[in-house]
Amino acid sequence: MLEIAQRQPIRWLRRSGLLVLLVVLALLPLLAARGDGDGMVNNSTLFSLTQMLMLVTLASNWNFVSGLTGYIDFGHVAFFGLGAYATGILMSKAGWPFLPTLAVGALSAGAAAVLIGRATMHLKGPYFSIAMLGTFAALREIARVARPLTGGGPGLTLPPYLNRPLFYYLALGQAVLVVALYRWVRRTEFGLMMLGIREDEPGAEMRGVNTIFVKTSAFGLAALSSGIVGGMWAYQNTFIDPDIVFLDSRTIDMAIASVLGGLGTIIGPVIGAGLLYWLRDVVWASFLQWHLIVQGLLLIGIMLVLPNGIIGLLGDRSGLDPRRIWARRRKR
Amino acid sequence: MNRRPPCAANASPLLEGRGIGKSFGGLAALAGVDVAVYPGDVVGLIGPNGSGKTTLFNCLTRLDGLDAGRIHFKGVDITDHQPFQVARMGMSRTFQNIRVYRKLTVIENMLLSRQWRGARWPGLLRPSRPEVTERADDLLEFVTLVEQRVDLAGSLSWGQQRLLEIGMALMSDPDLILLDEATSGVNPLLVDAIRDRIMTLNTTHGKTIVLIEHNIELVADLCSRVVVLDHGEKLADGEVGAVLDDPAVSEAYFGRRGLNG
Ligand SMILES: Nc1ncnc2c1ncn2[C@@H]1O[C@H](COP(=O)(O)OP(=O)(O)OP(=O)(O)O)[C@@H](O)[C@H]1O
Ligand SMILES: [Mg+2]
Numbered sequence: 292m293l294e295i296a297q298r299q300p301i302r303w304l305r306r307s308g309l310l311v312l313l314v315v316l317a318l319l320p321l322l323a324a325r326g327d328g329d330g331m332v333n334n335s336t337l338f339s340l341t342q343m344l345m346l347v348t349l350a351s352n353w354n355f356v357s358g359l360t361g362y363i364d365f366g367h368v369a370f371f372g373l374g375a376y377a378t379g380i381l382m383s384k385a386g387w388p389f390l391p392t393l394a395v396g397a398l399s400a401g402a403a404a405v406l407i408g409r410a411t412m413h414l415k416g417p418y419f420s421i422a423m424l425g426t427f428a429a430l431r432e433i434a435r436v437a438r439p440l441t442g443g444g445p446g447l448t449l450p451p452y453l454n455r456p457l458f459y460y461l462a463l464g465q466a467v468l469v470v471a472l473y474r475w476v477r478r479t480e481f482g483l484m485m486l487g488i489r490e491d492e493p494g495a496e497m498r499g500v501n502t503i504f505v506k507t508s509a510f511g512l513a514a515l516s517s518g519i520v521g522g523m524w525a526y527q528n529t530f531i532d533p534d535i536v537f538l539d540s541r542t543i544d545m546a547i548a549s550v551l552g553g554l555g556t557i558i559g560p561v562i563g564a565g566l567l568y569w570l571r572d573v574v575w576a577s578f579l580q581w582h583l584i585v586q587g588l589l590l591i592g593i594m595l596v597l598p599n600g601i602i603g604l605l606g607d608r609s610g611l612d613p614r615r616i617w618a619r620r621r622k623r
Numbered sequence: 624m625n626r627r628p629p630c631a632a633n634a635s636p637l638l639e640g641r642g643i644g645k646s647f648g649g650l651a652a653l654a655g656v657d658v659a660v661y662p663g664d665v666v667g668l669i670g671p672n673g674s675g676k677t678t679l680f681n682c683l684t685r686l687d688g689l690d691a692g693r694i695h696f697k698g699v700d701i702t703d704h705q706p707f708q709v710a711r712m713g714m715s716r717t718f719q720n721i722r723v724y725r726k727l728t729v730i731e732n733m734l735l736s737r738q739w740r741g742a743r744w745p746g747l748l749r750p751s752r753p754e755v756t757e758r759a760d761d762l763l764e765f766v767t768l769v770e771q772r773v774d775l776a777g778s779l780s781w782g783q784q785r786l787l788e789i790g791m792a793l794m795s796d797p798d799l800i801l802l803d804e805a806t807s808g809v810n811p812l813l814v815d816a817i818r819d820r821i822m823t824l825n826t827t828h829g830k831t832i833v834l835i836e837h838n839i840e841l842v843a844d845l846c847s848r849v850v851v852l853d854h855g856e857k858l859a860d861g862e863v864g865a866v867l868d869d870p871a872v873s874e875a876y877f878g879r880r881g882l883n884g
Contacts (some may be wrong), residue, residue: 481747487735490724497684499710500740
């Protein structure tokens with residue numbers, strides 16, 4: 292009891308800290324609007340924050356599958372790509388407005404993940420990872436070849452729309468919603484089943500868990516969200532081609548952010564994505580030529596010191612410590 | 624011992640396997656084994672190391688695919704079922720090399736083993752219902768793990784993990800429980816606890832139980848019937864006293880040495 296009482300202020304601090312952070316994030320664009328482009332927060336800061344928020348969402352999606360069910364997906368950018376191409380094709384070729392294309396992108400990415408998952412999620416460990424790497428490479432080639440539809444290698448140009456605050460708010464809104472959704476799912480029976488699959492899949496199956504259903508549903512949900520990010524990214528970038536959309540380093544960023552923050556935790560990928568962006572800015576500014584090497588070394592160093600990510604350092608599993616979730620004892 | 628009387632032979636079996644065959648490469652782990660388990664039975668499955676006992680459990684729970692034979696459970700042909708479907712029909716088991724979710728808490732292990740039959744999307748998108756949690760707590764009391772409720776399962780002693788597995792196997796309120804060496808590697812005090820629990824399950828709760836066990840004393844104590852496997856073949860099957868006195872059985876099991884030394 293005492294222990295729980297002592298934790299109360301920590302939880303309160305964390306909650307109010309989160310609230311302050313959200314308010315600041317929500318007000319940032321107003322500062323940018325007043326700063327005429329050269330204040331502390333200008334349009335390019337807003338752009339880079341938007342990219343960071345998109346990575347928060349992508350990393351959370353990746354972690355939802357790979358961190359919670361243990362299926363390490365090396366090709367997750369495939370679903371981002373499907374969303375980007377849905378928006379790109381429908382806006383540039385069919386003249387659709389933006390928002391409905393997001394829905395189409397989300398649904399096609401989600402449906403593709405369920406189908407691909409049915410085929411690849413019997414594969415264990417590295418075999419699944421490689422199969423997803425293959426899936427992503429195949430999709431990139433399809434985008435290159437299906438020229439009449441996708442514009443092929445030269446790509447597609449979308450109607451330009453340079454409203455940075457709008458994209459910022461969309462990315463922020465999605466990130467908040469997705470993290471809240473995953474946090475909630477993690478606490479349900481479905482979330483428990485996902486963890487069971489990660490810990491011992493045949494064991495879970497023999498205890499009545501329909502593992503293929505749980506895995507593919509989780510995969511579909513994550514892919515759906517990545518499809519939305521892809522659509523937003525395509526529109527704000529106003530141009531897509533196979534190489535900038537199906538970019539393998541984007542998957543790697545999702546993985547790094549998750550592992551850096553704390554694989555399998557909910558808040559870990561958020562912290563990891565933020566840290567990765569900050570690290571990149573600092574390193575890039577100070578080691579122009581060597582920034583990739585320095586960044587790589589720094590990441591290796593951090594992982595050696597903090598094998599459980601930043602969350603591990605805090606000695607708490609982001610409010611997700613199962614001891615606390617299930618600690619409510621039955622009243623007698 | 625106040626053991627239930629074995630069921631009349633003309634009752635229909637709860638579980639029936641016919642001609643079960645399973646090979647690994649060239650090795651026939653099971654070569655056409657017939658088994659029948661009747662409601663209310665406690666059946667001992669014994670045999671030397673490598674005789675195919677665990678493989679038989681794996682086939683019955685549909686973890687391993689069969690090379691030959693059919694399996695019926697509650698009158699339904701489950702040969703082509705998925706393991707989770709068999710579990711939902713009311714067959715649960717424990718494992719020789721313990722399979723608990725080591726990085727989850729004891730209570731989470733229990734909640735995750737509940738009866739999932741009829742649990743559907745989106746009903747799964749809520750925390751465990753109070754009646755499930757309550758059942759888990761009752762069973763933790765039954766397997767004497769109340770104190771360890773929020774410890775990680777991996778931090779329990781080997782014997783406690785065995786008890787946890789028994790608790791998990793009971794969460795789904797199964798009709799048939801398969802126990803694979805539930806007492807091996809367990810300290811003698813806990814062996815007695817496990818023996819007690821198995822007895823209570825059968826006599827008080829009417830569960831049908833099959834247990835793989837190397838401890839012959841325990842088999843003689845608990846079981847009404849014994850099946851003996853040797854090199855993937857059924858060597859004997861019958862009333863416990865008769866089977867244990869059979870010279871062919873003691874020869875297979877203990878080499879030249881007889882059962883009594
Ligand atoms: N997955 C597998 N791959 C290859 N061979 C296997 C496999 N599982 C079991 N075997 C082999 O099948 C035979 C039967 O093994 P099984 O585990 O069923 O024996 P057991 O009667 O349970 O023995 P023990 O008393 O040692 O647990 C053994 O020879 C074993 O080596
Ligand atoms: Mg065995």
